[in-house]
Amino acid sequence: MTFAASPVAVVLGAVLLDLVLGDPRALPHPVVGIGELISSLESPLRRLIPNARVAGVMLLVITVGVSYALAASLIYAASLLAPAAGFAVALYLAWVSLAARSLHLESAKVVRALQDGDLPAARVALSYIVGRETAELDEPEIIRGAVETVAENTGDGVIAPLFYLVLGGPALAIAYKAVNTLDSMVGYKNERYLDFGWASARFDDVANYLPARLTGVLMVLAAPLCGLSGGGAWRILRRDGRNHSSPNSGFPEAAAAGALGVRLGGANRYFGKIVEKPTIGDSLLPLSQATYASVVRLMYGSEALLVAGWIALVALFKL
Structure with missing residues (x-):
């Protein structure tokens, strides 16, 4: 069984594995391997290409x-061994591409410290998730940082990978x-990476263009279901939506700010x-x-709406 055979199950x-277990850091992780590949390629490429x-x-x-x-080869090879193996590999790769639970857990450390009355610990926890x-x-500014992080990363850490997962598989x-x-x-604008990282930064903007705007719309639709202002979000x-240095990040942040009624x-x-x-919002x-x-x-x-909407489309086209 491959992704194509059972996309809904994958x-x-x-999504359920991510919600229940979060990121499986104790297991081999593709993102770690991707990071190692990038690190190993930088020096040789700089030497070979002036x-x-x-x-x-x-x-x-x-x-x-x-x-x-x-990723495609692993799924294909596993499916040749057994349909269940192909499904398991596809499921694992899909699972590790999602980050809703991890985003929640990491940002919650900030607020948990505030609840304990430990402002220095909250500042430290926030420093791990913002630049x-x-x-x-102070506390309101710490909250602002945590809210902005969750809003922005709902786009590129939750909706975007899910968008590409339903579009083209694991x-x-x-x-x-x-x-x-x-x-x-x-993708930094410093002396070392201004030119070398230019293509990566621009392609990231391209890859997030549709997901960021989709995230904004999903937040508008999800807001009333979450007891928030859909009209304010819209x-x-x-x-x-364009009040941001990033061409994409402003859209989820604006929708979230409007739904929450904050600036x-x-x-x-x-x-x-x-x-x-x-500034974004009022x-x-x-x-x-x-x-x-x-x-x-x-x-x-927002994540639930995207999953539900996609399942409805799959069912509709199968009719």
Whole structure:
């Protein structure tokens, strides 16, 4: 049994495994292997290809191509041994491409520290999931960081891999994770990676273009089901979706801000300097621990809507 034979079983199984067990870090993980491949290719490519941008393009092509080919080959080879083996491999690769539970668990550490009255611990926990400096943040700013992280990563950590999983199976989802990993490792605008990581950063933008906007729409639809404002989500999504340095991240953040009735964005400190970012949303409600709980519900609600909508389409086309 391959993905093509039972896509619904693979997707539902992967989503349930992610929700119940989270990321299986104790088992061999494709993303770890992808990271090692990227690290092993950087120096040889830089030596062989003097033009850093061309070398970066080759890194992108090799990494994504190898990731897709290996995933597809593993599923195919396992299915030749036994249909159940092919299904199991497809299920595992689909499972490790999803990250809703991990996003929830990591961000929850921040709020748990606040609930314990330990502001320094909350700042440390937040520093693991955001790029800004956190050492001097007060509770509302810590909450803002956690909410922004969950909102943004609902797009590229939850909806995007699920989108590619239902679109092209586990191999395509793993290829997307390769793009994501490339961006996180070499997609920086510093001296070392400005040219070498250019292709990876731009391709990550392309890969997330549709999923980011889909995430915004899913949040609008999920908001009333989660006890939040669907109208607010739609209004702020349309108004502030482009108020972000990223061409994609603003859409889920805007929809979340509108649904929650809060303002995101604004001033952040990076390397000792204050960076003023455009604001997203209106301050109708204060940023609180309840805000964080609501954005987590919104994340899961958006994921559930995508799964339900896809299953309905599969059933419709089978009729």
